[in-house]
Amino acid sequence: MTFKETSLPGAYLVELSPRSDNRGWFARTYDKAAFAQIGHHDDWVQMNHSMTCQTGAIRGMHFQHPPKAEIKLVRCVAGRVFDVIADLRAQSPTFGRWFGTELSADNGHMLYIPKGFAHGFQTLTADCQLIYCHSAYYSPDHEGAIRYNDPRIGITWPLPISDLSDRDASHPLLNDQFTGLTV
Numbered sequence: 001m002t003f004k005e006t007s008l009p010g011a012y013l014v015e016l017s018p019r020s021d022n023r024g025w026f027a028r029t030y031d032k033a034a035f036a037q038i039g040h041h042d043d044w045v046q047m048n049h050s051m052t053c054q055t056g057a058i059r060g061m062h063f064q065h066p067p068k069a070e071i072k073l074v075r076c077v078a079g080r081v082f083d084v085i086a087d088l089r090a091q092s093p094t095f096g097r098w099f100g101t102e103l104s105a106d107n108g109h110m111l112y113i114p115k116g117f118a119h120g121f122q123t124l125t126a127d128c129q130l131i132y133c134h135s136a137y138y139s140p141d142h143e144g145a146i147r148y149n150d151p152r153i154g155i156t157w158p159l160p161i162s163d164l165s166d167r168d169a170s171h172p173l174l175n176d177q178f179t180g181l182t183v
């Protein structure tokens, strides 16, 4: 696997190195020693799997507040998604900026998302499935989110929105009082 740092420091696109033969291919998706090279030493304590039916659906933009802030490793295993992170780290030189990339079952890429980032995605095909590794347990009391269309972040989504949960449609917009997350 190879790690390519994104435009947001500490967030990496992880490309797999599949070995192919007549049967198909085999690829390592996590390697503790390899991830140590990018400074990752936490354990994964929870894995989640989601399926999103409609093309154009958005889920996000989610994070967990400290002390339950979490690192995520996200991979698309069916379909294609436009995966997005927004840097909410208080001391970050890229605070408020976003990064988006395509994750798909075909390209096998993963996105490594440090603590202090909001994460979301838009499906580019029907029936998209994502698998997440998390460094912290789900904690409803610490759930945080920013609105997918927050003008202070300005994410450019590739498709018209076909589906969005009521909750994701109503997250509060950022304001001057929000100076970032200390993680």
Ligand SMILES: Cc1cn([C@H]2C[C@H](O)[C@@H](COP(=O)(O)OP(=O)(O)O[C@H]3O[C@@H](C)C(=O)[C@@H](O)[C@H]3O)O2)c(=O)[nH]c1=O
Binding pocket: 048, 050, 059, 060, 061, 062, 063, 072, 119, 120, 121, 132, 138, 165
């Ligand atoms: C995230 C999560 C949700 N749930 C429950 C809460 C709810 O009843 C149901 C669906 O939850 P949500 O609507 O939050 O699902 P979803 O919108 O898919 O949430 C996910 O969005 C993407 C963008 C992320 O980054 C993930 O970390 C996660 O926040 O599953 C768990 O039981 N455990 C979990 O870890």
